[in-house]
Amino acid sequence: MAVTANILSTDLNGLILQNPIITASGTYGYNCEYDDFIDVSKLGAVVTKAISLRPRAGNKNIRIMETKAGIINSIGLENVGIEKFLTEKLPVLQSKHINFIVNIAGSTIDEYIELSKVCEANKIKTIELNVSCPNVKSGCLEFGTDESSLYELVNEVRKIYNGFLIIKLTPNVTSIEKIGLAAQKAGANAVSAINTLKGSSIKLNLIKGKFQKEIISGGYSGTGIKPVAINAVLRLSKVLNIPIIGIGGIENLDDVLEFFAAGAEAVQIGTANFTHPDIAEKLLFELSEYIKINGFKDLDDLKKELRA
Amino acid sequence: MAVTANILSTDLNGLILQNPIITASGTYGYNCEYDDFIDVSKLGAVVTKAISLRPRAGNKNIRIMETKAGIINSIGLENVGIEKFLTEKLPVLQSKHINFIVNIAGSTIDEYIELSKVCEANKIKTIELNVSCPNVKSGCLEFGTDESSLYELVNEVRKIYNGFLIIKLTPNVTSIEKIGLAAQKAGANAVSAINTLKGSSIKLNLIKGKFQKEIISGGYSGTGIKPVAINAVLRLSKVLNIPIIGIGGIENLDDVLEFFAAGAEAVQIGTANFTHPDIAEKLLFELSEYIKINGFKDLDDLKKELRA
Amino acid sequence: MINTNTKKIFTSKVSKIEKIAESSYLIEIECNFPLSVIPGQFISVYCDGLTLRRPFSVFSTNENKIGILFKERGKGTRYIKSLKQGDFIDIAGPFGNGFNIKNQKSLLIGAGIGIAPVAFLKSRLEELKIPNLLISGFLNKFEVPKNIIIDKICTDDGSLGEKGSVLNYLGQTINEFKPEVIYACGPSVVLKTIAKTGKTFDIETQVAMEKVMACGIGVCRGCVIDIRKDGKVINAAVCKDGPVFKGDEVVWQ
């Protein structure tokens, strides 16, 4: 039996993915929701929607607004909660052989600990901590914006969770390097960067001398944030030893290569899944063709040249 | 003689502008460079390129790169220095009756003090502090990213400078509110927000198996940063008592109105001057037509409705 | 009923585009496979340069062609309008739950471009020989799409058919036609009144809702509305749980 080497194989410092194309949390559901468009099991991994201890109904206001270069979302972490995830979503991931990463979100360290325990108990091999959630204790500051809170959080989770631990960094900070270093020091296996930028948009409609206003404040994603994401990856790659998963505004193969050149080992596709629901598989195909056509040995060889 | 009321008159807490359309630092030169396209003296004000104590040659690398939703610049504050500004540029501003704001930049508090003294001595009525410059003393952190450095800086300048003092805030911080409050407390008359976002971009060109790479890391501006700017203005307007000048990605009248709705009293146009060198005058005209056609009394009336 | 093709996304050719009323257009797209769609389901169109696809109710299917009606509003619809016969268009779908067709006397109501899914439903009801009446309201005669069979037309300015909103004729029509079920599509305020009226007359209403959509398939939770189910208010995704809902389940704003 001939063995075909997988040229896209991606080693994230121990976590081996069949390829570096991952779909980002909040844009891909919980498991096989995109089966109508692509074969989801082919992806490097699917990151689940952020899962909290209890189900959450999310925000009441306007949840999505398009801007010239992306969208702003204010979903408010609506999700089914960890219990329903385990009983209804996890079995599908397993039976369909989908590679997955569970994104978890809490509002206290205890909630993160509890969630990590459940993941550990259920043999979930990889989790991504969404740390862009307000830390209820510290007066609503997000965990991911303060080195010491983040260190404490990651350190506590690390004690409990033995799988592969990814920390998802927020760009809404003065120094993303400091936050990344805190995550690394506390035992993270990798970081992913970036989560959404803080953004707002106001739509005005003048009707008989009065303005009808739609205001949204939330997370800004899409092509408009790519320069910020590339900047973050470049800066992180200068200071970290653990792998970086690049996220932010990826829409095509050039964007993927740009993230590799900046230092990312794998990438996550978010908003572009909405624009082109089959984009993740397309990128997979294009990346593999690109490597072959241009005579690179494999993905690692391509990355080496991109960073030369 | 009939007196026509100026419906666009803008009172920034004492600083009266003939209208709220200002052109942003670094995108409009020093005085009348745009005379080929518009009548510059009609503008609310022109903010000069950042001026430092001594002339600066700027950066050596790639200085401008376009991205999908804006540009990244790494000019490195190339400028003629304060002396040449006073002897060559200021007289033109004065003789042409151009309303202007001098943007100043230093790398130590002493440099800012020195610059402010010169401005005070030369009766320059309004200055804007560019605080996105690395603070040499504090190991390269920017003044504008640290509350206490910023407070100290503004406080020192305030002691010397009696004119109208605007602090230009950087968005590359965890809490822009805290920085804005520090500026206000130290005696700023207004803030302008935002300066450029930190961004990077990498252009790749594969030639015979090797990548030619162009990398830029610098300030990201243009339509892609508007959601971040609107977010900043909304947040600042909740905590500050001094006026806010909105900046970031403004390209058309809708954008101007959006900034007013978010709480800005005036706006600055930056990158759009490159795209449409006559945009500032166009916006002026459109704003005034908009007010008349829709039956608002004047700009203040329009702003009131926009914020109702 | 679902798409018999395995993939719900495809690039296809525009086979026809034509103006059917003031700033309203019909576009027909070739599908190289049979496509079964329930009236009320929608497709989403990728519009060059825009992040979000734009959803449109299916208006017609025949001989491997799918048609939608659209009104020009902003960048997305201007892009679609710019397409010409033979151009390629990237569409995905069909998505969502369409009208739950009952073998009952049916009143169909379309307000403005909301005519699209109910006109499609009407053609299905005719095939099924279910008695029905389609009443539709527009601003003025220029907004009334040509080549669509509408049983009763109202215009706000009275320039065609009855003068006034469809809502003005709702009670009267119910009394005269005596429908057992009402299917409707149009602005939310109109649907709300229809739902309330249905309740008053004790007639089931089914309303096709609209909400800004990102994913179109229920994953982003961007398009949720409040629905009352078993006494509890829960989130329902317009794209996946709808766009058609029972009028009395919607928690109206």
Add this chain to the structure above:
Amino acid sequence: MINTNTKKIFTSKVSKIEKIAESSYLIEIECNFPLSVIPGQFISVYCDGLTLRRPFSVFSTNENKIGILFKERGKGTRYIKSLKQGDFIDIAGPFGNGFNIKNQKSLLIGAGIGIAPVAFLKSRLEELKIPNLLISGFLNKFEVPKNIIIDKICTDDGSLGEKGSVLNYLGQTINEFKPEVIYACGPSVVLKTIAKTGKTFDIETQVAMEKVMACGIGVCRGCVIDIRKDGKVINAAVCKDGPVFKGDEVVWQ
């Protein structure tokens, strides 16, 4: 010489657009006022959806028409290519300092699309009856623009004219033609060699440089290069101080 109109920005009509070589085009734009341009000056074109205007050397002016030659490269030039006769185009200029025309025997060198400003210069020299020779290099015969009078053509593959780069024939041409001044436009590596060669032969060279531009008028300092002036290296803006520089003043990379 400057634009006699007061404003340097205007929206005008495309009077002609035509393919002149492999992926190269000539576009002519109507100007409703007389426009005096020096060869080497450029205009900038607003390209729909792009932040930066795109600069192009003026190729021709006649009877209130201004022409540019452009090669399709990315989004901007694809946009311009998509324009049709009668469409509107937003142009600004003319900007920069053109060639400093000497009443001397002139060698003109254009590499690739760099032919545009030197072909324009040639027509001006002909008017002024200044003896000149235009030598131009291209990849192959398909890249050679039609309807431009070129005295000597080289192609890399030898499919038209001499085989090889213009640079291969530089020494020979200088020896034979004995120019007193050399004007050139093309890729930076070509210009560098021309400048060095000019120095060797003690002939003045004027080179039209390119650099990514934002403002086009000297204010943003985005397009600066190093220039040696009075023994000191200083920044010069390609858009305002150039695009034409003396070859021996440029600090070549």
